[in-house]
Each structure stands twice: as C-alpha cells, then as structure tokens.
Amino acid sequence: MIGILGAGSLGRLWGAMLPNGCVAFVARPGETTDSSLDYRFRPFEGPESSIQIPFLRTGDTPDLMLVTTKAGDTLSAVAGVIDQLPFDTPILLFQNGLGSQQSVAERWPERPILAASTTEGANRPEPGLLVHAGTGDTWVGPLTDQARFSVDRAVAMLEDSGLAIHREPAILQRLWQKLIINAGINPYTAILNCPNGDILSAGLYQDTIEELCRELSELMSAAVQITETPDSLRQRIEQVAQNTAGNTSSMRADVLRKRQTEIDFINGYLAKLGKELGIDTPVNQMLTERVQQLSSH
Numbered sequence: 001m002i003g004i005l006g007a008g009s010l011g012r013l014w015g016a017m018l019p020n021g022c023v024a025f026v027a028r029p030g031e032t033t034d035s036s037l038d039y040r041f042r043p044f045e046g047p048e049s050s051i052q053i054p055f056l057r058t059g060d061t062p063d064l065m066l067v068t069t070k071a072g073d074t075l076s077a078v079a080g081v082i083d084q085l086p087f088d089t090p091i092l093l094f095q096n097g098l099g100s101q102q103s104v105a106e107r108w109p110e111r112p113i114l115a116a117s118t119t120e121g122a123n124r125p126e127p128g129l130l131v132h133a134g135t136g137d138t139w140v141g142p143l144t145d146q147a148r149f150s151v152d153r154a155v156a157m158l159e160d161s162g163l164a165i166h167r168e169p170a171i172l173q174r175l176w177q178k179l180i181i182n183a184g185i186n187p188y189t190a191i192l193n194c195p196n197g198d199i200l201s202a203g204l205y206q207d208t209i210e211e212l213c214r215e216l217s218e219l220m221s222a223a224v225q226i227t228e229t230p231d232s233l234r235q236r237i238e239q240v241a242q243n244t245a246g247n248t249s250s251m252r253a254d255v256l257r258k259r260q261t262e263i264d265f266i267n268g269y270l271a272k273l274g275k276e277l278g279i280d281t282p283v284n285q286m287l288t289e290r291v292q293q294l295s296s297h
C-alpha cells in the first residue's frame, strides 16, 4: 500500500496512475476518512475515467509514503503523520525548489527520507477533474543515510504506475538543475503575469537575466560543486521558456488563484543561501520580494 500525503494535482496523478487498490490518500487534519476521494481523470492520451481512492485509516501502515504537498506545507504535513508511520517506511518528497526537503531530512535524520524530481505535469482546471497535462520523467534518490537502502524499493513500487521512474543517487544535484530553471522562469512569469515564452522579450527579464545567471552559477558551484557558466545556464532557461512558451507557470497560477507561491523555496532559498555563503544575490532578492508583494495583496 502506498500512502499519498497531499491530494492535490500531483498527488491525484499518482493516485490515478498507480494500480487500483494499492493507494490511499492521507486525510487533511480534521477531514473524515470513511468515504473515498472521487475524481475524473483525463490521461495524457486516451479517454477520461473515474477514479476512486480510499483514505488511509488509523492503523494502516503504508509501505511507502509520497508527500505531494506544496513546499511551504511539507514540514508540518509530515510532522502530522510521522508518528503513525512504521520507522522503516520510506518518505518520498516531491516538492519543487529546495529547502523543504532539507528541513524534513534534518528533523528526522534517522528515517528513510527520499526526494524526487519530476517533470510530469498535472493540473485541475475545474473541481473534480485531474488532467495529466504532460508526460516526463521522475528521478528518485536518498536524502538521509537511512534512505539509501529504500531507493530500489520505492522505484519498484512507483514503476507500477507505468510512468518513467529512474534511480538518482545524486538527487540534490538533480533538484538544483530544476531549481535553476524555476528560478529563471517562474518569478518573471508571476511578476509580468504572462506565459513562459513572453518573459524573453520583457525589459525586466532582459535587464536582469545576465546578473541572475551569474548568481545562479556561483551559488550552484559553491553548494553542490556543479560548474556551469552563466551563459550556459541562460541558454538552458531560455530553451525551456521557448519549449513551454504557451504555459502558465506554477507560480503565475498560484498568484492568479491567490494561493501561496513557492518563491521562498526557489529564489528566496537562493537569496538565503547567498547570505550564508557570502555570495551577493541582489537579483534573487529583488525577484523574491516582488513575488512576495504580489501574494500579500
């Protein structure tokens, strides 16, 4: 049995893709557990179907716990369930950005805490409908020492979904590569309120991207010893912005829906890390503050 903590877009995608009868959602605090969560599922290809997933009941002991809450909710969500989990149940964190994963791993270093980086895309354009908007890859790797023995087990269980799952011993480096892309696209789309591709011609982007990439290159080298020139980072960011030109980024979507963004775990994380490492990060700081101002109104 696989437990899913966070029945949002990504959690429901795993709920729909994993074999029926093998998954259960963790109810939010105060939510009733005697019914199931029902929704329509529109797969990337093929016809829509109805999905019915039960809630985990007191005493159920999942073999794997997927955590698909937003980064800002993750530490408290895990804290709310961890005492009911067997000590050897792998806990697999799916958050974008960085910071939330380390908080969980540092709080429970003796537990098997893993992280995933995924390029699957899921959204909920209307209540009760989950759309698998883009297929991609999911990499899984260990955060705590204890988790090294759980990666194979977690990957084998997730492979039953039919999605592309890979082992990734260097998961922190992999998360950094995604962080670079999110840091170079998401805040601009939120501030400019535009689809990903439109940032490239905007003054704010053109005036700051060179300096941003200098900050990203220095931070990545200091934090995880990956050396990549600012120019090469910029090319990667712009390639993704072009490939996803018509998309609304997750951060723009959060601002439009008046939800909390993940800025503190993307550019905010980088600005904080810069302070700790003595690296100046004025552009990450400026982007963080501007996005924070958007969501506080």
Ligand code: NAD
Binding pocket: 005, 006, 007, 008, 009, 010, 011, 026, 027, 028, 029, 068, 069, 070, 071, 073, 076, 077, 078, 080, 094, 095, 096, 097, 118, 119, 120, 121, 122, 123, 250, 262
């Ligand atoms: P979402 O907001 O749709 O889902 C999060 C869910 O967690 C919500 O339903 C919320 O009610 C629930 N939740 C919050 N606190 C909880 C608690 N204490 N107990 C139980 N449930 C709780 O977000 P999402 O789009 O599914 O994204 C989740 C994470 O995955 C984010 O970090 C996001 O960046 C990352 N991610 C998402 C996608 C995607 O395609 N949606 C892709 C890659 C990565």
Ligand code: KPL
Binding pocket: 096, 181, 182, 185, 186, 196, 240, 244, 247, 248, 249, 250, 251
């Ligand atoms: O991951 C993304 C996001 O929106 O969070 C990108 C790569 C920017 C695609 O929209």
